[in-house]
Amino acid sequence: MPEFGVERDLVVYNKLLDVFPKEVFVPRNFIQRMFNHYPRQQECGVQLLEQMETYGIMPNVETKVLLVQIFGEKSHPMRKYQRLMYWFPRFKHTNPFPVPQQLPEDPVDLARFSLTRIANDLDAAVTVYQLPCTDITESGEQLTLPHIVGIQGPSQMELLAKHNPSRPVFVEGPFPLWLRDTCVHYYILRADPLPPEEKVEEPYDPERCLDYPLQLDLDLDRDFGDEESFDVEDLDEGPVFAMCMTSQGDQATLNQWISGLQQNNPILGQVPTLFRLNAGPKELQGVSDTESEHHHRPEQETRPEEEREVLEQEEPRRSQGMKQ
Amino acid sequence: FSSSISGGLGLSNTMYARLAEIISLDGSIAVTLAAHQAIGLKGILIAGNEAQKQKYLPKLASGEHIAAFCLTEPGSGSDAASIQTRAVLSEDGKHFLITGSKIWISNGDIADIMTVFARTEVLVDGVKKDKITAFIVERAFGGVTSGKPEDKLGIRGSNTCEVSFDNVPVPVENVIGEVGGGFKVAMNILNSGRFSMGSSSAGMIKKLIAMTSEYAATRKQFNKSLSEFGMIQEKFAVMAVNAFVMESMAYLTAGMMDRPGLPDCSLEAAMVKVFSSEGGWICVSEALQILGGLGYTKNYPYERYVRDCRILPIFEGTNEILRMYIALTGMQYAGKILTAKVKEMKKGNIGMVLSMVGKKLKNTLGGSVDFGLTGKDGVVHPSLTESAKKMEQNVSLLGMTVESLLYRYGKTIVDEQLILKRVADVLINVYAMTAVLSRASRSISIGLRNHDHEVLLANTFCTNAFFKNNYLMTQLQKHSPENDDANIKKIAKEVLENRAYVCSHPLERTY
Numbered sequence: 001m002p003e004f005g006v007e008r009d010l011v012v013y014n015k016l017l018d019v020f021p022k023e024v025f026v027p028r029n030f031i032q033r034m035f036n037h038y039p040r041q042q043e044c045g046v047q048l049l050e051q052m053e054t055y056g057i058m059p060n061v062e063t064k065v066l067l068v069q070i071f072g073e074k075s076h077p078m079r080k081y082q083r084l085m086y087w088f089p090r091f092k093h094t095n096p097f098p099v100p101q102q103l104p105e106d107p108v109d110l111a112r113f114s115l116t117r118i119a120n121d122l123d124a125a126v127t128v129y130q131l132p133c134t135d136i137t138e139s140g141e142q143l144t145l146p147h148i149v150g151i152q153g154p155s156q157m158e159l160l161a162k163h164n165p166s167r168p169v170f171v172e173g174p175f176p177l178w179l180r181d182t183c184v185h186y187y188i189l190r191a192d193p194l195p196p197e198e199k200v201e202e203p204y205d206p207e208r209c210l211d212y213p214l215q216l217d218l219d220l221d222r223d224f225g226d227e228e229s230f231d232v233e234d235l236d237e238g239p240v241f242a243m244c245m246t247s248q249g250d251q252a253t254l255n256q257w258i259s260g261l262q263q264n265n266p267i268l269g270q271v272p273t274l275f276r277l278n279a280g281p282k283e284l285q286g287v288s289d290t291e292s293e294h295h296h297r298p299e300q301e302t303r304p305e306e307e308r309e310v311l312e313q314e315e316p317r318r319s320q321g322m323k324q
Numbered sequence: 325f326s327s328s329i330s331g332g333l334g335l336s337n338t339m340y341a342r343l344a345e346i347i348s349l350d351g352s353i354a355v356t357l358a359a360h361q362a363i364g365l366k367g368i369l370i371a372g373n374e375a376q377k378q379k380y381l382p383k384l385a386s387g388e389h390i391a392a393f394c395l396t397e398p399g400s401g402s403d404a405a406s407i408q409t410r411a412v413l414s415e416d417g418k419h420f421l422i423t424g425s426k427i428w429i430s431n432g433d434i435a436d437i438m439t440v441f442a443r444t445e446v447l448v449d450g451v452k453k454d455k456i457t458a459f460i461v462e463r464a465f466g467g468v469t470s471g472k473p474e475d476k477l478g479i480r481g482s483n484t485c486e487v488s489f490d491n492v493p494v495p496v497e498n499v500i501g502e503v504g505g506g507f508k509v510a511m512n513i514l515n516s517g518r519f520s521m522g523s524s525s526a527g528m529i530k531k532l533i534a535m536t537s538e539y540a541a542t543r544k545q546f547n548k549s550l551s552e553f554g555m556i557q558e559k560f561a562v563m564a565v566n567a568f569v570m571e572s573m574a575y576l577t578a579g580m581m582d583r584p585g586l587p588d589c590s591l592e593a594a595m596v597k598v599f600s601s602e603g604g605w606i607c608v609s610e611a612l613q614i615l616g617g618l619g620y621t622k623n624y625p626y627e628r629y630v631r632d633c634r635i636l637p638i639f640e641g642t643n644e645i646l647r648m649y650i651a652l653t654g655m656q657y658a659g660k661i662l663t664a665k666v667k668e669m670k671k672g673n674i675g676m677v678l679s680m681v682g683k684k685l686k687n688t689l690g691g692s693v694d695f696g697l698t699g700k701d702g703v704v705h706p707s708l709t710e711s712a713k714k715m716e717q718n719v720s721l722l723g724m725t726v727e728s729l730l731y732r733y734g735k736t737i738v739d740e741q742l743i744l745k746r747v748a749d750v751l752i753n754v755y756a757m758t759a760v761l762s763r764a765s766r767s768i769s770i771g772l773r774n775h776d777h778e779v780l781l782a783n784t785f786c787t788n789a790f791f792k793n794n795y796l797m798t799q800l801q802k803h804s805p806e807n808d809d810a811n812i813k814k815i816a817k818e819v820l821e822n823r824a825y826v827c828s829h830p831l832e833r834t835y
Contacts, residue, residue, distance in 0.1 A: 088834075209402055210403075211649050213652055218663060225732070
């Protein structure tokens with residue numbers, strides 16, 4: 001069925017079931033009921049239902065009628081159908097973040113959907129910095145501009161505004177995101193967490209609240225038994241300021257993204273931005289090709305008009321896991 | 325009320341409470357008057373210097389000029405750090421130029437003299453900081469514009485509008501207190517006017533009782549007048565008890581404030597305000613309910629009372645904020661005393677632990693608590709012994725609960741609002757019981773008319789409050805099954821994450 005592309009079509013399954021002759025395989029007396037009546041055919045029916053189960057298709061009342069007509073009430077396919085009808089409704093809403101069956105075709109829409117899925121923030125705003133278009137320049141070359149879709153929430157904007165300009169921010173990527181069977185890649189703009197020495201807490205201002213004291217002047221701390229803030233998984237990995245998706249993840253495109261972000265976050269003009277890009281998704285290459293790749297790409301330092309420094313580091317994929 | 329020197333009546337707090345009781349029959353008038361004198365000119369009265377008092381108070385006291393109090397801004401309700409209105413010193417150093425806007429200013433349109441709070445730059449230990457300063461601003465200075473009056477649910481007779489200041493020149497002499505000292509001025513002003521809400525709510529409820537009992541006695545259904553039905557009788561009892569308690573609390577607080585030496589009764593005033601605003605809202609609702617459909621129509625004044633009463637829990641400090649204030653002030657005081665003891669217990673001092681265990685055993689085995697209220701030398705009249713004993717039990721349990729809370733949370737209790745809310749409720753009930761018991765004792769002792777009715781009201785209220793307090797304090801125990809704080813927080817977190825109601829519709833199908 002996948003060859004014809006109809007594996008998710010319930011009508012086709014019902015038609016397939018229709019192929020079976022009716023009333024032939026229904027057991028008529030207790031001996032037939034005792035011994036597995038027409039076992040190969042029942043197995044075939046069960047396999048059909050099993051394929052429906054694999055593809056997650058909910059059977060129909062027509063399926064039930066057909067099964068009763070073909071195999072009778074107490075047959076294996078009927079039992080399988082009953083099990084399907086018991087479990088599938090329960091599993092329908094188990095995924096708190098369901099992915100629709102039909103993903104949007106348009107890359108911009110797909111990017112918008114996946115970015116909102118990653119951010120999971122109702123306040124975050126998706127901005128399309130560039131729509132995909134193909135230009136033909138004067139010299140007759142085809143210039144394809146990729147789409148750039150970014151997302152940033154107001155709390156991220158605040159965090160970025162409070163970021164210390166002497167510390168760099170990193171553009172990292174591409175990270176894969178699998179939606180059913182499509183893989184999209186996204187890039188993030190993040191900074192390292194502040195070392196504990198440098199964390200500055202706002203000093204207590206006794207004149208902050210007009211009505212009640214925001215901090216009590218006592219020397220007592222929380223009891224150990226009531227201390228609920230310790231969580232092994234709750235680690236500070238550093239703030240993530242924004243994310244973006246683009247089809248072509250090279251530095252020029254990402255530079256465009258950063259300049260688009262700069263319109264709303266002027267601090268990006270003073271903060272040094274380092275690009276830590278992976279090789280990105282590529283086809284597997286032969287041995288000779290990989291060797292030649294390691295030799296070139298000396299470190300380039302460019303100083304564009306604005307004040308930010310830009311360093312490109314082409315790291316091999318292995319080292320992506322190292323936290324610096 | 326301004327003192328008689330400047331032409332005012334020179335009333336004490338008690339007399340002010342009595343006047344508020346009468347004025348409260350109309351909500352809008354009460355609010356306009358309160359905005360004028362309880363907060364508008366209070367600043368000049370308590371913190372102004374002689375020159376300011378001489379200049380402004382005579383006209384304000386006579387009513388020629390009207391005052392207003394301008395503190396709230398669109399971005400700043402209780403958070404003083406977010407006040408945006410700025411006051412900059414002019415070049416010649418003689419004026420401050422105030423720029424900004426304030427919202428929900430009562431009497432904003434008609435006021436001539438306003439107490440405005442703005443940020444000024446002050447040098448604190450050599451560091452430039454922004455601090456709030458209080459100014460007296462006259463409309464005659466120019467640059468003061470009022471927006472259009474707000475369309476409110478109730479107290480529609482009082483004028484509430486937005487006031488904008490555009491580089492208003494304020495002479496340096498008009499600073500109340502000192503530059504940068506506006507915070508203390510604001511706190512003192514706000515804390516001093518609250519107690520009158522008790523007597524004004526009580527006055528309103530008394531009037532409502534009179535009006536509704538007329539109706540209940542005359543209307544007949546099923547051959548019985550409404551007043552013979554139990555549920556209606558319960559409503560009247562609730563109204564009477566509430567009025568009694570509110571009056572007692574208000575006058576007790578007023579009396580305390582009138583004692584020589586200007587005692588700080590802000591805590592008691594806050595308790596009065598919270599109880600009266602909520603009690604007032606409940607009673608006014610019940611009064612409308614007694615009248616049923618008639619109460620709902622505009623032909624009768626009940627719906628106006630209901631609408632006017634809705635603002636009571638909101639203005640002059642929202643009840644939530646005041647509960648935090650009540651609980652935290654208490655915790656601060658208790659904490660100071662108990663810090664040493666709690667630290668000893670945490671260290672594991674054997675003697676301390678043994679004494680605690682001993683006390684707990686004594687309580688669980690039914691030891692009685694005696695604070696001296698009852699008995700031979702007791703201050704409470706013998707007919708109130710039961711209620712007094714209940715109150716003593718509550719108080720001692722409260723002490724133990726507070727101690728255990730400080731032990732468990734320490735200074736991080738500031739973040740536990742649900743716990744502080746319960747503590748505040750217990751405190752309010754206990755204060756109400758004190759007021760009620762002392763008033764009833766006094767009535768019996770000096771032989772006021774209908775003192776047996778007062779005893780009845782007092783006992784009813786104390787039984788009710790005793791039960792509520794016990795339940796609240798049980799909820800405050802560690803790992804108590806009655807405490808559903810964790811569930812509440814979880815529900816709230818899920819609802820707020822989705823910003824909608826989370827459950828699937830009951831009619832939804834899965835197949």
